[in-house]
Structures are given as C-alpha cells and as structure tokens.
Amino acid sequence: MAGKLQKIRSLEVDGITKRFPGVLACDSISLKVGENEVLALVGENGAGKTTLMNILMGLYQPDEGSIRINGQEVRFKTPNDAYAAGIGMVHQHFMLVPNMTVAENVALGAPDFHRFMRLDLAGARKRIQEISEKFSLPVQPDAYIWQLSVGEQQRVELVKTLCFGARFLILDEPTSALTPQETDELIVLLKRMSAEMSIVFISHKLAEVTAVSNKVAILRHGRVVFSGSTSEQTPASLAALMTGHEVNLPVNNCCEECGEEFFSVRNVRAKSDRGFYALDGIDFSIHKGEILGLAGVSGNGQRELAEVIAGLRSVESGSIGMPGFELTNKSPREIINSGLGYIPEDRNTEGIVPSFSIKENLVLKDFASDEFSAGPFLNLKKQEANAEKLKESFDIRCPSVATAAGSLSGGNIQKVILARELARNPKVLVAVYPTRGLDMGAEEFIHKSLLEMRARGTAILLISEELDEIMNLADRVAVIYKGKILKILPSHQATRRSLGLLMAGITENAPGAER
C-alpha cells in the first residue's frame, strides 16, 4: 500500500517504437512528463498519440524502448499493471455501464471493492465522496449513468479513475463530446488537479491545448517533431507544426445577400428508432448559395434530421421541399434524382461500400445512369475514366482506382464521397459531421470544397458539433436541442458563448440564462 501511494514525480518514455502491419505507429518516441506538469500531446489522426498512450497503459507492448517512473524502469504487461503503478486513463468513449449507478460503476472496476458474490458499495460511496471533495468534483454516487449529461459522465470517469488510485492522468480527447461551457469547466478543473498530479492531455483542438497545458509535444507520422513549452506557442503556430505546413482554414467572409429561398423544412416531426419524437417540429429554410450551420450536441436529432431529408426515415407530419419538388416521404432514389447530395455521418458504412473498388464507389449513385451504362450493361470504361478524372481533381491518394475503398484512410474515404456527391452538381447538399476525425489537411480541403459549392449556388446544410467549423463556414447558424430548432441567427452575431448556451438548451429569455 505504501508503494501505491508514492507520488509520480516523473514519467519518461524512451525510444518507444511500435510497428503495426504496414505502419510504423511510434518511431522511437522519447518524452518526459515532470511533477505537476500538464503535457499536451497533439498530432493529426494516425500520428501515433493513441498508440503511445495504449503502450503506457499496458494495452500494447512496445517493440523497442522503455518506460521509467521516478527514474525506475517499469514494464506493463496488462492495464492492471499500469493502474497498480498509479497511471489512469480516461478514454475518448466513456467506459461506463449506463443502467448502473455511479458507485456501482466505480466498484465494478476496482478489485478492492469486490466481495464474495457482491460489491462493497458502501466503501465505493465513501471513496467517491472523499475524491469528489478533495478535487471539488461534484458527483452523486447513487445517480444512474443514463440520467447524467455528457459533462457529468466525464466527471464520473475522472472520479472513477482517481478512485482506482491514479496519480497520473491520461485524457484522450476529453472534450470531443462536450459543449463549450463544459469544456471551459473541464479546463479549469484540470488546472486545479495539476497541483496534485501530472496530466497528459491528448487533443487536436489547439485552443484548448494552449489554455490548459504548460508543455506540448507534437507527433507527426509516429515521431516527436516538436516538444517544448506551450507559452511560446499560439494555436496557429501549433497547427503549422502539426501538419508540417501553414494551415489556412478557409473562412466564409462574403456576407452578401444569398439567392432566393430554395430548400425548406417545415414543422417536421419524426420518431427515433426508440420510438420517441427525435424531431419535434423542426422548421428552417436554406437559400441558394447559402450554408446553414446546424450546431448542437450530437444526439439531439441531427442524425434523424439528415435521414429524414435523405428519405431513409419516414416523416410523421410536416413537409420538406424544393421549388417544384416535394421531398416528404419520397424514396431515396427520387430524392437523389431531385438533386440532393448527401455526405453521411458514418463514412465507412453509409458513405461507401468498403469492399467495392474506388471506381465502383464513385458511381454508387449513378451506375445505372445513361452515362455509365448501356441498357442493362455497365460501362466499365466510363466508370474507369470517371474515377481517374475524380482521383485527379479531388487528389484521392490511392494505389489505383481498383483498390478497395475501405482500405483507404479516413480523409481519402471522405474525398471519395465528396467527389461522388459534388460531381453530381447537387442543388442541395447535406453534410453531416463532414470533418469528424479527419486531420487538418483533409479538413482544409473539405471546407474549401464546401465554400466552392456555395459559390456555385448550392444550398448547403452543414451539421456539425465543431463550433469553429460552423462559425467559419456558415452564413446563418441554427441550434438544435432535443429535436427543436431553438434559434437561427446570422453567423456574425453568433459567439461561442451564445451558441454554447443554446446548445445546452438555455434560451436567452429563459430564467438563469446569464448563469
């Protein structure tokens, strides 16, 4: 027990190398985290951040290199070894059982609360209370997880990790599901906690990195390309270091009048898979050459809205339409033919057929059109030519257009989808989380493409949880909360704060709005 409570003054990784099939995920990475430091680990997707942390947690074994705690070499064969040494990790996707209480979740994971055939819930409750007082982390031990908001669940994850005896915290993209207000609270909390322990903070949101960390390490292609003090860096300089080149995310700054109103959703109600009204009277319209950003914490009806528009979910009441064409409850085929483009949320299963080649995926909507077929027969030559052309103009990086699309990286898969949809010259484009999980290079490309479509007069609905993305691209911003549009405002009037409050369901005239 005495060894267990020993403080972790330094943690070093030295020359860690890890290979996966065809990739060098970590290429002799050396890092040091000192006492009470917050180290931000940044890098694009696939840079090796998560692999490195999984090695630290004993989930993977390094091929080469060593880990030292307080100068002594350690070897973690399983996550339990890492926990025993005092290292705790909060994963990006919460590891909580929704239909159990907080205390049950904590006791479940900690062997010291395991009794014969039962859990020592009283002990767990006491430990939770101690921890939450010590770190000012308010948590109700007897609340069920499903009753808690995402921000509260995050606190439970933190408390749980601390209850396991963690004295060194690793947080993997902790803010990805939080509202801006919850993010701010988390940053304050982490700063307070850093007085007690060292923290590794994985993120690619650079504003948060500069706000919370005092040291920063940047990974690119499995190597540390920069490591130093955060105070000398700005988000822009970090972005350049991260991608290896100057990144200029394009901004929509032409605020001239858009074209006529073109696409409208009127008072639409639709049920979710679980039978409640996920869309409860959604009402908005988009003009020609306008990007309407739909902000909101995911799970507030965005998915259902996109499906309703694409014809994949039935509308109970209300209407969706373009001039001269009523989309409500039409088949996906009819809606596609009417000129609707769609970038789905789950690009790997909804956007592409993974085992199909790139050229087949590029004609997934048009293989039977006059251009790509003759009677019942496919025109494979045209398919090939089309693929070569789009590969060129959309810079799809692939060995050949006959490669299975599922073997490409996320960014290139998204380019395949984008190429297919944009080549069809849609009149209306619905883009659902188009840059989720993509690196900044791919993000830049997709943002540029969306603005180009806007300039060509397409009406675009951009569903996103990234406020920066919405504020950079949108002409107007709508906020969705529990299946309703709370407010639509011109984007130059929108601030992170005002949107954040709306995303949490707080409208300005409601009591407590200025909390």
Add this chain to the structure above:
Amino acid sequence: MKPSPRILYIALVSLAAAVAAIGIAAIVLAILGANVFDTFKVILTEPLKDIFGITEILVRAIPLILVGLGIAISFRSGILNIGAEGQILMGIIAAAATAIALPGLPKIVLLPIVFLAGALGGAVWGAIAGYLRAVLGVNEILSTVMLNYIAAQLYGFLLRGPMIDPAELQTGSGTPQSVRLPRSAWIDRIIPGTRLHWGIAVALVLAVLVYILLWRTTWGFKMRAAGAGAKAARYGGIKVEQCLLMAMVLAGAFAGLAGAVEVTGVHRRAIEGISSGYGFSGIVVALFGGLHPAGIVPSAFFFGLLLIGADMTQRMMSIPANMVLVLQGAVILSIISAKMVINDPYAFDKFSRALSRRRKKDESGKTTGETA
C-alpha cells in the same frame, strides 16, 4: 526473383489448410481402421482411370455447378440461402409434372418448357424466404432450412400419392416414384453408354451468364452493393429489399433448374433421394470456388471427384461413402480458418517481418547482398 511476401503467405496458409483438411479426414479414417494412404489414393485417382469414372464425375458436377451459381448470387447479395435442397425438390416436382402433362410436344419445345418449369418451381420456393426476409425481416437461414423440411415432406407425399406411377399400384410394389418422363423430355447423352448428358453445356453457359450478370450489369452491381454494404447501398438509392428478393428468386431458380436437369438428364423419372445432398454440397462448392463462377466450375469438378471416389472406396476398401461428408466438413472448416488467417493483418505482419529477417540472414551469410 523472390516471390512477394503476400503471395508466399497466402500459398503457405492455403497449404496448411489443405494439410489440416486431409489431416482431419486421415484421423477419422484411421479411427475406422482403414489404410489412410490407400484410401486417399482410391478417392483421388481411381475415378480418373477410365471413361466411366470421368463421365460420372461430370454428371455429379452438373447439379453442383448449377446450385453453386445460385448460392454465389445469393451470398454475394447478402442473403444466406441454405434452402437449395428444398428448391431442388420443388424444381423436380414442377419439371416432372410439366413433362408428364405435355408428352406430345417435340423435344425442342418441351425441354425448354420443362427447364423453365423447374426453375420456376425453385424460384417460388426461394421467393418465399426472400419475401419473408425482405418484408418481415425473418432470418433467411431459419426460413430456408424450414422450407427444406416442407419441400421434403411434400415431395414424399406426391411420390406416394398423386404423382405415383400407376404401375406401382397395380403390381403392388408401391415404390415411391413417378412414371417415366416422355422421351421428348430426355436430355440427350453426349457419349453413348455413359450417363454424361448435355446438361453440362447448360451449366457451363450459365456460369458465363452469371459472371456477366454479377459483374457487368446494373442489376448485378445493385445486388453486390446490397450484399457488401447494405447501408451504403440504401443511402445510394438502391432498394436493398428488392435486391434480396431478386437474389433469392434467382438462387431458387438455379437450384430448381439443377433439379430439372438432373431428372431429365439422369433419372428420367422423379424418384426418392434424387437430390442426394446437392443442395448442401452446392454451398461448399460455391464457398470453395470463392463465390465466383470461374472458381465454382473447377470446384464442382473436384467435389464430383470426391463423391465418385467415396463411392469407390465403399466398394474397394469397404469404407462408408459417407466419409465424403466428413471430408466436406473438414474442407469447410479449413477454408474458413484459412480465410480468417489470410485476412488477419497482424498475422501477416508477423510473417513478413520474420521472412525479411530470414532473407537478410541468408544474404549476409552468402555475400554482401542488398537487403530484401
């Protein structure tokens, strides 16, 4: 020139799978007290020794190709048709009834009608499962297996009742079989004195047509997309349910046609046990052939060889012919395991690193060569 690690890896895993399949069969044979080596020798070489053996292999291969093609269409479209056995029987009933009802027509007219009737019988049986899956979401494995039982009982009932040869009733022997089909419904034999008939040509032509259907037509594109990624297909405007139904209709039609060809080409009357497990062996043939017509044809010949070889071991080595079922099972297990291993990137990575280490060692041992 050294082979690429990928090819070497696939070759080695396939070899290991073959050894495993043979090994399992060898163990079973050893338990039966047989001479393992001789038994394999009889199975694999004896049928090829004379024209009789070779033609019989082809006779078995015809229904296997036809069923296998239908299975490939359904599996590629994302619906697992286990009901070929029942669909064959329905095809036989429809084909035999049509042929018996229209004895006066000339062969050139009657045979195509009989084939169509057989295909239709199987298609209807397949369509039931397809409809249940597409509209009501009933698991097709469950429904096709159950439909097999219904078809088997219906077949037995018809051969004992309404369709029984009146001669059987007169003589009182009561063998459950139909009357002989009219001669105008017989497929001609290619080589007199053997049972090899022109159904083989039908099967080979259809293999080409199935390839064209699946890879060269818009319908094939739709069906393969629905099978490989139903969600993406739906987002792309493809009516996935329609594709599932279509795939089951086609798979049933192929099995029904296999029944029609078998009854008009080999037995010339509907008898019991005519399908002799072709509906299940056809699944193995299709999987072994990689669900591709170019693989299914040779795969059907190979399983035809196994079937005849097993018959011969029964006669020559007194090993039960059902041993071939054990061999089939072992083959399925090893194919599936080999596929898992081949598609496992981690195992392949380990292999290629071990390989490059060995090659480096070899080279530094010999001369100061370049690294691989």
